[in-house]
Amino acid sequence: MQTIQWELVPNWFWGLWITVVGSVIGSFLNVCIYRLPRDESITFPPSHCPRCNARIAAYDNIPILSYLILWRKCRHCKEPISLQYPIIEAINAALYLLLFWQFGLTWELPVYALFTSAMLVVAVIDYYHQIIPNEISLGGLPFGLLAAIFILQIGWKESLLGMISGGGVLLAFGLFWLIIFKIEGMGMGDVKLMGMVGAFLGWKLALFTIMFGSLCGSIVGILLIGLKKENLKTKIPFGSFLAPSAVLALFSGNRIIDWYINLL
Numbered sequence: 602m603q604t605i606q607w608e609l610v611p612n613w614f615w616g617l618w619i620t621v622v623g624s625v626i627g628s629f630l631n632v633c634i635y636r637l638p639r640d641e642s643i644t645f646p647p648s649h650c651p652r653c654n655a656r657i658a659a660y661d662n663i664p665i666l667s668y669l670i671l672w673r674k675c676r677h678c679k680e681p682i683s684l685q686y687p688i689i690e691a692i693n694a695a696l697y698l699l700l701f702w703q704f705g706l707t708w709e710l711p712v713y714a715l716f717t718s719a720m721l722v723v724a725v726i727d728y729y730h731q732i733i734p735n736e737i738s739l740g741g742l743p744f745g746l747l748a749a750i751f752i753l754q755i756g757w758k759e760s761l762l763g764m765i766s767g768g769g770v771l772l773a774f775g776l777f778w779l780i781i782f783k784i785e786g787m788g789m790g791d792v793k794l795m796g797m798v799g800a801f802l803g804w805k806l807a808l809f810t811i812m813f814g815s816l817c818g819s820i821v822g823i824l825l826i827g828l829k830k831e832n833l834k835t836k837i838p839f840g841s842f843l844a845p846s847a848v849l850a851l852f853s854g855n856r857i858i859d860w861y862i863n864l865l
């Protein structure tokens with residue numbers, strides 16, 4: 602029997618295939634982004650137009666391409682399709698391609714693909730609804746621990762420590778804020794999210810995520826107050842800053858930490 606010699610398959614072919622898979626999963630992420638905060642099932646009913654309810658046929662549900670072919674309108678009622686759909690698909694495809702570039706064809710690739718997709722969904726949902734679904738934070742946590750035991754280089758001790766320190770630091774911050782200033786500065790959603798991020802990335806990158814996310818959140822917050830669009834009481838969706846920071850941590854966190862230490 603002839604076996605396939607996988608090492609002879611060129612890298613560009615894998616890259617192309619992974620981009621296609623990334624955009625198809627991105628299309629599913631759009632469904633999650635719409636339905637998870639509304640507590641709707643993510644598998645049923647099948648994709649339908651939000652205005653006329655017409656079911657979207659498989660040939661109209663091809664990531665990115667369908668958007669271009671249908672020229673941004675529902676086939677049935679001509680309702681414009683949100684630009685957000687192809688953008689999420691493209692971002693997810695790009696993330697998968699970057700993961701392939703960094704980690705190659707390893708078992709870490711699907712684990713981190715799941716992680717970055719989860720972060721993408723969290724960032725968008727928190728931005729619109731100021732919530733982080735437990736399905737992702739608490740649901741992803743045991744998966745991160747399991748992956749650390751069997752697949753990830755960080756190992757289970759580092760993962761466990763990451764979960765405790767990631768969630769713990771935010772929890773301590775929140776309690777401190779509550780006791781000193783009597784305001785609820787930290788949502789439990791953020792605490793659970795950082796527990797999950799720590800389980801996937803370990804304590805060092807979890808702390809990097811919190812510091813970088815806080816820095817970006819503060820800068821945007823100050824800018825918004827400066828522009829008089831918001832005041833001090835406005836709640837900034839912290840998860841929308843933490844989630845992209847976690848993705849940055851995965852790709853470049855260790856390099857940035859080394860660079861920063863050398864700078865001191």
Ligand SMILES: [Zn+2]
Pocket residue numbers: 650651652653654655675676677678679680
């Ligand atoms: Zn329609």
